[in-house]
Amino acid sequence: MSKTTIIIAAAIAFACATASFSGAFAQDMKGHDMKGHAGMAMNTAPADDHASTKAFKAANAKMHEGMAIEFSGNADVDFARGMIAHHQGAIDMAKVELEHGKDPVQRRLAEAVIKAQEQEIADMQAWLKEHGK
Numbered sequence: 001m002s003k004t005t006i007i008i009a010a011a012i013a014f015a016c017a018t019a020s021f022s023g024a025f026a027q028d029m030k031g032h033d034m035k036g037h038a039g040m041a042m043n044t045a046p047a048d049d050h051a052s053t054k055a056f057k058a059a060n061a062k063m064h065e066g067m068a069i070e071f072s073g074n075a076d077v078d079f080a081r082g083m084i085a086h087h088q089g090a091i092d093m094a095k096v097e098l099e100h101g102k103d104p105v106q107r108r109l110a111e112a113v114i115k116a117q118e119q120e121i122a123d124m125q126a127w128l129k130e131h132g133k
Contacts, residue, residue, distance in 0.1 A: 052100035059096060063089025077133045080124040087117040087124075 049057070066085025071078050094110035094117075101107055 050100075052096055055096040055100070056093060059089055059092035062092065072133075074133075077128065077131070080128050080133070084121050084124050087121050090117045091121075 063085055066088065067082050069078065069081045069085075091114050094113040097106055097110035101110065
């Protein structure tokens with residue numbers, strides 16, 4: 001694995017972990033008075049969200065729903081099943097960048113993410129199939 005691929009994977013993992021924590025925190029805080037907690041109500045969105053923001057939010061919601069697997073107790077299986085949705089989320093976010101982004105560096109990164117994550121999804125799906133999962 002190249003140094004660039006490792007850096008990309010680490011950045012994606014950090015972004016997804018941060019989003020996951022934020023979403024979990026917001027879910028835990030539902031029903032609590034959020035006055036005085038500026039920016040903490042993560043489930044609310046301005047009515048004038050940009051198209052890219054809406055697309056990123058949809059990709060995040062789809063990813064988190066897909067990652068909510070029924071755990072088997074087999075770490076290898078659970079890792080593959082959860083990561084497939086996680087990687088698909090990265091692909092979906094990269095596609096939002098390609099649709100809405102302008103910066104050539106970010107667009108190249110998005111293309112690299114798509115290529116790498118599609119291959120890793122295929123690898124995990126093949127592993128699950130080989131192991132009858």
